Amino acid sequence: MNESMKSGIRHSNPIRNTWTRDEITALYNKPLMDLIFEAALVHRAWHDGSEVQMSTLLSVKTGGCPEDCSYCPQAARYQTDVKGTPLVNVAEIVSSAMEAKEAGSSRFCMGAAWREVKDNVHFDRIVDAVKQVNALGMEVCCTLGMLSKDQADRLKEAGLHSYNHNLDTSPEYYDKVIGTRTYQDRLNTLDHVREAGLNVCCGGIVGMGEESKDRVGLLHTLATLPQHPESVPINTLVAVKGTPLQNQEKLPFWEMLRTIAVARLVMPGSMVRLSAGRTDLSVAEQALCFMAGANSIFTGDKLLTTPNPEFQSDAAMFALLGLTPRPAHKPQPHLDQVPA
Numbered sequence: 001m002n003e004s005m006k007s008g009i010r011h012s013n014p015i016r017n018t019w020t021r022d023e024i025t026a027l028y029n030k031p032l033m034d035l036i037f038e039a040a041l042v043h044r045a046w047h048d049g050s051e052v053q054m055s056t057l058l059s060v061k062t063g064g065c066p067e068d069c070s071y072c073p074q075a076a077r078y079q080t081d082v083k084g085t086p087l088v089n090v091a092e093i094v095s096s097a098m099e100a101k102e103a104g105s106s107r108f109c110m111g112a113a114w115r116e117v118k119d120n121v122h123f124d125r126i127v128d129a130v131k132q133v134n135a136l137g138m139e140v141c142c143t144l145g146m147l148s149k150d151q152a153d154r155l156k157e158a159g160l161h162s163y164n165h166n167l168d169t170s171p172e173y174y175d176k177v178i179g180t181r182t183y184q185d186r187l188n189t190l191d192h193v194r195e196a197g198l199n200v201c202c203g204g205i206v207g208m209g210e211e212s213k214d215r216v217g218l219l220h221t222l223a224t225l226p227q228h229p230e231s232v233p234i235n236t237l238v239a240v241k242g243t244p245l246q247n248q249e250k251l252p253f254w255e256m257l258r259t260i261a262v263a264r265l266v267m268p269g270s271m272v273r274l275s276a277g278r279t280d281l282s283v284a285e286q287a288l289c290f291m292a293g294a295n296s297i298f299t300g301d302k303l304l305t306t307p308n309p310e311f312q313s314d315a316a317m318f319a320l321l322g323l324t325p326r327p328a329h330k331p332q333p334h335l336d337q338v339p340a
């Protein structure tokens with residue numbers, strides 16, 4: 001029996017949401033080389049290993065947020081260098097989307113620093129932007145805070161492809177990071193998104209002072225949702241001056257790599273997104289992440305308010321590693337497959 005069979009991982013494993021914490025802990029603690037190797041095999045069984053999706057994220061309304069997320073420079077209560085801006089107009093959003101498409105992006109995400117969506121002219125503007133960016137043939141994603149079922153329906157009707165709402169960390173560590181809304185609030189929004197027939201983009205942030213059991217706890221929550229998120233962003237904390245986590249010690253790269261590899265193993269059909277914190281990674285480190293199953297990155301020089309590698313340096317990395325950008329709307333593996 002080879003190593004991967006001993007661990008219960010078969011490369012063609014069906015998607016299942018019956019993972020236990022113990023199983024995920026055992027994967028997380030595997031010898032690193034075995035973990036990466038298994039994740040790479042599963043990755044290639046489910047996806048084209050040479051394809052990486054390029055997504056672009058635009059902050060359409062920056063700063064002034066009433067929430068207290070400890071990592072976020074956009075929270076109004078923290079003194080940071082982020083300058084608040086009102087909601088940008090639709091023409092500006094569409095022109096950014098066109099520019100991103102031109103540079104190879106197939107997915108365009110709009111982020112607004114809101115606690116929740118309100119039914120007002122600002123939401124109307126977002127809906128209009130979704131329609132217009134969708135008409136460009138891009139996958140359109142939004143991250144706007146908490147959302148009701150009716151609002152999710154409206155976005156779906158406008159052509160929204162996915163809605164991002166992260167769980168951030170494990171249920172146990174969550175209240176060390178955020179006090180203004182609960183884990184259950186987040187799960188409720190995810191339900192509304194799912195019920196509206198939108199794709200779910202949901203992941204978390206590593207390096208916020210949590211322990212490896214919390215990274216396991218996050219992955220366990222994601223992998224045991226009724227249906228796995230189609231997209232799982234794994235962010236590394238970018239410690240920003242003025243936020244409560246400004247002095248947080250950097251998480252060793254290897255822990256982030258383990259998180260990516262385990263995400264790939266337990267949610268084999270999902271897109272795993274190497275997200276915030278990528279500027280701190282060398283090309284060699286990013287290559288290890290792609291080997292371990294990451295198949296999406298954010299491109300463009302800003303990720304909401306934190307720095308991100310520029311299009312040109314990413315194009316050079318793609319050429320070096322033999323990667324190609326994934327086209328928009330390429331069907332994903334069967335995430336609606338009934339879990340075993």
Ligand code: SF4
Pocket residue numbers: 065066067068069072073074075112113114115145
């Ligand atoms: S992460 Fe989002 S909800 Fe939290 S403070 Fe920042 S903008 Fe507000």
